[in-house]
Amino acid sequence: MKNYETVFILNPVLSExxxxxxxxxxxxxxxxxxxxxxxxxxxxxxxxxxxxxxxxTGFYNLVExxxxxxxxxxxxTEYRRDEAIMRFLTTSLDKHAVEYNExxxxxxxxxxxxxxxxxxxx
Numbered sequence: 001m002k003n004y005e006t007v008f009i010l011n012p013v014l015s016e017x018x019x020x021x022x023x024x025x026x027x028x029x030x031x032x033x034x035x036x037x038x039x040x041x042x043x044x045x046x047x048x049x050x051x052x053x054x055x056x057t058g059f060y061n062l063v064e065x066x067x068x069x070x071x072x073x074x075x076x077t078e079y080r081r082d083e084a085i086m087r088f089l090t091t092s093l094d095k096h097a098v099e100y101n102e103x104x105x106x107x108x109x110x111x112x113x114x115x116x117x118x119x120x121x122x
Contacts, residue, residue: 001066003038003098008079008088009058012045019059022084027063029078035067039105052086064093064101 008026010019027037043060052058072090079088093101103109 001036001068003064003066003093004072004090005062005064005093005097005101006075006088006090007060007062009048009052009060009086011053011084011086012055012057012059014059014084018084022082023061023063025082026075026078029075030063030065030067030071033067033071033074035065035071037063037065039064039101055086058086 010022014022023040023042027040030037039062041062043062045057046060047057048055076088076090079085
């Protein structure tokens with residue numbers, strides 16, 4: 001089993017409920033096929049760097065998971081079949097990226113935490 005993270009952009013015309021259902025659908029594809037979802041984040045509505053399908057914004061989502069490489073192919077096939085998905089990117093994570101993501105989730109990179117650590121050191 002390898003570590004992966006996938007970021008996908010949903011069509012901005014979806015309602016909040018449709019967006020959540022779509023994200024749940026892809027998480028279910030992962031879990032039904034034996035993947036372990038490590039982290040799931042919704043980054044919200046963001047401006048795109050360039051227009052996609054005549055849209056300038058999209059709902060960004062990140063899912064971090066461990067799975068077999070065959071499952072990534074299934075997931076990406078599901079992305080291609082769903083009209084709500086504008087773009088997606090799945091990357092394999094090395095041990096350094098996994099460690100970085102764990103620290104990021106724990107808040108090691110927050111400005112408040114940095115400030116508190118600096119105050120403790122002083």
